[in-house]
Amino acid sequence: MVTISRNKYYSSMICYCSFIALSACTTAQTEIPVAVRIANATPAVSVTARGETTPVGTTNADAADDPAIWSNPADPAASLIVGTDKKAGLYVYGLDGKVRDFLDAGRVNNVDLKDGVTINGQRGILVAASDRNAVTSAKIALFRLDPATAKLTALGTVDGGAGEAYGICMGSDAAGLYAFIVLKDGTINQVALDTSGATPTGRIVRTLKLGTQSEGCAVDDRTGRLYVAEEDVGLWRFDARATGPTTPVQIAAADGKNLVMDAEGVAIAPMGEKDGYVLVSSQGDNAYVAYRLSDDAYVGRFRVVDGAIGGSEETDGIDLMLGDFGPNYPGGLFVAQDGHNAAAAQNFKLVAWGDIVKAMGL
Template sequence: MKNFKIIAFLSGISIVISCGSSKSQLPEIKPDLITEHVKYDTDDPAIWINPEDASQSIVFGTDKESDGAIYAFDLNGKIIASKTIRGIQRPNNVDLRYNFPVTDSTTTDIIAFTERERKMLRIYSVPDMKPLDGGGFPVFADDNNPNIDFQSPMGVSLYKSAIDSSFYAIVGRKSGPLENYLYQYKITTKSDSLVGFDLVRKFGQFSGKKEIEAIAVDDAMGFIYYSDEGDGIKKYFAEPDKGNEQVSSFGFADFQNDIEGIAIATYEDGTGFLIVSDQQRGQFNIYDRKTNAFIKALNLTTTETDGCDVVTVPLNSTFKNGLFVAMNDDGTFYFYDLAKLK
């Protein structure tokens, strides 16, 4: 949730009451590059690694408005018009996974995003950017609460099971109950090469203080993390049959106000770290992947960051150690070589 300014006029004098950020006092770490501007309002990125040529990888990012889009950027931050999905009714968050079986003999990488105003979850193939969802799948359809925000999806993360390679989508919403805030859908293959969705569980505690938007899944370790914005980072098992009990909650004291985007840097030896946006302070908090212990905070010079994403493999001469991408509130995304975060 972004902050704002209130302008009051008293006897001809304007007074600005700032509800905005208190900028980090940490040393500044500048991005390697900044993308071109989207039309409206950036929110959340997802990085696709091109398996044939990593230098041709794509960063997808949401442009959150009624006539919004999923923008595609190359590694120079330039918009790839042919890979951009337009005409989306307020796309909020985006995620992707590799090698989804669209038929018995064919796989494709997939991108998922929420289309809030249509109350839909969307799935497209990557990199050919073809819809696989028949126009969208309605989420939270069984929730008859009169508050429209209870059916309005925001956060989404995909999960590919390390146990049986099943694919899932974990979806959050603009507002919801104190229990079962999130729904988990299994993504299945249909005979007509489109995907199907089966609701497999409802889970996730909500403090009721603000909202839940950022969701990230550590596939290899089998954990879901989400930001209960005013109450901490919550951790659950990703496998539906492991139960709905919260594993842990951490980080509340490390943030000034809203706890926002989560990115998980993973390495094959099991090491890695979580990167979480401390939105109003204008910095990022780093946590150990295994223990979730706080490591440090970094000032990456973004403002009011919602979403972020990370990959740990070399992509090109600029991003030799991997890539971290963070949304900035001027309608751009910031790109960093991952070494800058270590």
């Protein structure tokens, strides 16, 4: 059998147990080195980061996890990044990587944001985080992001269902605004959000299911599709409509070649009316994989390697937004959590989408 644990890859001997005697079964485990996983995987092109954030405050721990990008259309260089320290709370960074704000929100794992949402009667930027402060009772923690001050204000929490909160992403359609909260066991609850009043409310309108531990997700509002990474299995898509079918379609298997488990963060690069790419973190070999949205076809792989700024390894969350982010980030901004930031605490690496496009020949 093969035993898998987070960030570890093992081969083990088959052992036989006596059910009559109820004797113990022991397993010899050997970790497969990252270099071997990389050698066995499909080749990936290399890009380098153009920026990085200040490390999170939690040191000597797996703490930084997931980013979300806000684009400032009036002043692209003043755009912001919200990132989680899953042991402590939420950071807001400028594109220079410096901390603009920190909000003590406890154990918030993943984060997403959406602009143009009605919050307390006014249009604003809504930030949603998967709140796992209570392991058996998932919550969605909601915040307002002030683009002028880069400050976060807590709005409250809504119910995310029974289980441990893990991933989160938001989407909207003509029927309203939704948060998809991914529980650790692969359950995905679609929650209709209402932030128009003094206190936010949420209602679970539909439940989807994958078989095992899942986390990263992203919604393509153009096509009404939800993309979810099942860590040891692969990348799936669902109909994101609250009235849509609940059967998932597998885009890619975690086969150790194109996609090496764990499959983690998910992000979308929309192009035109329906095309573009969905990207997923191939955490097991420190790479990122692109699939075409129109037909789910495999497109290619890339890595963020050491340059003037360090590369990224064992990435959990990613985010991507196309458009104008100033001259340092032509084409758009790709942000990846870095699980091994040299001797410092974990942080987030910033990559120009134009560099990825050039390297991959997109």
